[in-house]
Amino acid sequence: MRLRFTKMHGLGNDFVVIDAIRQPVDLTPERVRRLADRHFGVGCDQLLVVEEATRPDVDFRYRIFNADGGEVEQCGNGARCFVRFVHEQGLTAKREIRVETRSGIIAPRLEDDGLVTVDMGVPVLEAARVPFVSDSDAVVQPLQVGDASVAITAVSMGNPHAVQVVADVDAAPVEVQGALIERHPRFPARVNAGFVQVVDAHRIRLRVFERGAGETLACGTGACAAVVTVILRELAQSPVRVETRGGELDIAWGGPGQPVLMTGPAVTVFAGEIDID
Numbered sequence: 265m266r267l268r269f270t271k272m273h274g275l276g277n278d279f280v281v282i283d284a285i286r287q288p289v290d291l292t293p294e295r296v297r298r299l300a301d302r303h304f305g306v307g308c309d310q311l312l313v314v315e316e317a318t319r320p321d322v323d324f325r326y327r328i329f330n331a332d333g334g335e336v337e338q339c340g341n342g343a344r345c346f347v348r349f350v351h352e353q354g355l356t357a358k359r360e361i362r363v364e365t366r367s368g369i370i371a372p373r374l375e376d377d378g379l380v381t382v383d384m385g386v387p388v389l390e391a392a393r394v395p396f397v398s399d400s401d402a403v404v405q406p407l408q409v410g411d412a413s414v415a416i417t418a419v420s421m422g423n424p425h426a427v428q429v430v431a432d433v434d435a436a437p438v439e440v441q442g443a444l445i446e447r448h449p450r451f452p453a454r455v456n457a458g459f460v461q462v463v464d465a466h467r468i469r470l471r472v473f474e475r476g477a478g479e480t481l482a483c484g485t486g487a488c489a490a491v492v493t494v495i496l497r498e499l500a501q502s503p504v505r506v507e508t509r510g511g512e513l514d515i516a517w518g519g520p521g522q523p524v525l526m527t528g529p530a531v532t533v534f535a536g537e538i539d540i541d
């Protein structure tokens with residue numbers, strides 16, 4: 265199978281984007297892993313597939329696969345790249361679009377300055393399985409990770425995140441602890457592990473060990489989950505600028521029951537074709 269693809273990134277979280285509207289695409293987990301391979305394929309953290317909508321009230325369907333081949337529910341940096349892709353490819357002229365994902369509909373908007381704002385939906389506090397909680401036990405929970413007991417907030421942004429607050433994100437044991445948290449029995453579907461340092465009421469620093477991809481330079485849904493966490497823990501207030509190793513994102517959240525708005529860049533790097541068996 266010969267596939268046309270576009271390589272994109274959002275703050276260094278990189279993607280292979282495939283148009284499945286204008287070419288036949290048949291992906292298996294093995295093919296995803298080969299495309300994502302940085303030595304034998306194109307290389308990416310996630311593969312994004314753009315498809316026709318399956319319902320009349322949305323413009324497109326968008327599917328997300330981690331580098332390990334697993335299909336997942338949501339991807340924030342990918343959502344921004346998705347909008348830039350459908351514009352650059354002439355698939356739509358709309359600046360505000362509605363997109364089906366595995367975890368529901370999101371609404372990204374291409375701004376006049378080229379940045380993209382995405383309504384990422386209402387976060388859910390996993391411990392309580394409700395979007396509105398006042399119970400602090402549900403906000404901060406102990407998790408035994410190897411020899412350490414860490415205090416996590418389990419937030420779903422459509423996909424799962426376990427966020428902990430650390431004193432210094434550069435010194436945080438992201439690789440070692442992130443890998444243990446990703447596969448912790450508390451999260452049967454595995455989880456993205458976030459490490460957040462509060463700089464001041466409107467600025468945090470973040471690293472994320474992503475499920476199915478390892479540590480990435482930035483994670484959009486991770487940034488949303490981190491902001492929800494620090495606001496619920498009363499360590500910060502909306503809006504919050506999130507510093508990642510790949511750059512900065514702006515996140516606004518009005519509190520429980522409200523959607524999270526994420527604004528940041530999306531960049532096209534190159535396009536190509538690849539033969540994949």
Ligand SMILES: N[C@@H](CCC[C@H](N)C(=O)O)C(=O)O
Binds near residue numbers: 309339340477483
């Ligand atoms: N990098 C993404 C998240 C991609 C999916 C994640 N690894 C998961 O398994 O849930 C983002 O920008 O949100």
